[in-house]
Amino acid sequence: MLVKITAAVMEKADGLVTRRLIALEEVELEGPREDEVLVRVTSCGVCGTDRGCLHGQEPYPTPGVLGHEGAGTIEAVGRLVDNVRVGDRVMMGFPFCGTCRSCRRGQQRYCIHGGALMFSGHRLDGSSPMQKADGTPLAGRFFQQSSWATHTVALARQVVKVPDGIDADLMGPLGCSITTGAGTVFNELKPRPDSSIAVFGAGNVGLAAIMAAKLSPATRIIAIDTEQSRLALARELGATDVIEHGRDTVQAVRDLTDGALDYAIEATDGSNLVSEAVESLGQLGVCAMVGGAKASASVSFNHTGVLTTGKTIKGVLGGGGTTPDFHLALMRLHADGRFPLERLVRRYPFAEINQAIDDSDAGTTIKPILMM
């Protein structure tokens, strides 16, 4: 069964030269396999990783369809699917195989097939459910969802039913950026009482981390960014202090914390401030590397400086945690008004996808959500 859908097709990565290489076109989508679901996509976020692939910073085959913060309505389910039903409102989270060593240990974000599931553009068997109208194959499986489209086919295990009374179209970003920021605090750092936490980068990931830190017993929450408007929003969402990023950022953090910063989160979109984040930490401090960077990027830090202070430098993918539990927690916190992620969002018609990407690149919109 092939259905005709509309998808945002990336013909080739633009290498930052031009940002107009995405066009909406009619393509064909096959029906779900036994462990998959067909979703009528109603909204999808624009995330740093979409833009990284579009601009050639991160790998993705072309022609292909991006989008990995989708939400929508279940239209069909495969034979083995029992977690959702036709008509359910859902959001699509990180993909994972469910059977590897990491998945069996409850570490789905570190699925050993994660790289292929996210970036190959195909299922693990090499197939893709999308093709162009003329039969040209499409990499239609970004994060196993490619949801910059009116419909898509995803793995049932990555889909989470949105509880009644919650705006499902606002929940798509829980598939990546928002969960990444909040999960870093809740699942990985777990701030101890009266601790300090500094967030480098107050974009969608960093602001989600700040909202989560506000719900933690950390008492000093420092937001660092280059933009005053984002720092002002960070303050409204829970930052106790803000620092405009510049030459003396590390010293400014030390001054605020008497040199005893407990946690640093590097959540920039490719600026790679990990070295500064590590340097800002006090004794036994922990730095979480969370933000995206060029696939070839590396980080340096002083050997003695880390060794003698007992610092920890930790990679965090997607905020850790498990599907669906963690997504449901954030949805319910949001419903209670304790996790106001709507403050980050601006909605765009699907046809204005290039504008949404431009605004996100420029930083004028923190979290664009495309409305199909």
Ligand SMILES: [Zn+2]
């Ligand atoms: Zn796995």
Ligand SMILES: [Zn+2]
């Ligand atoms: Zn993402």
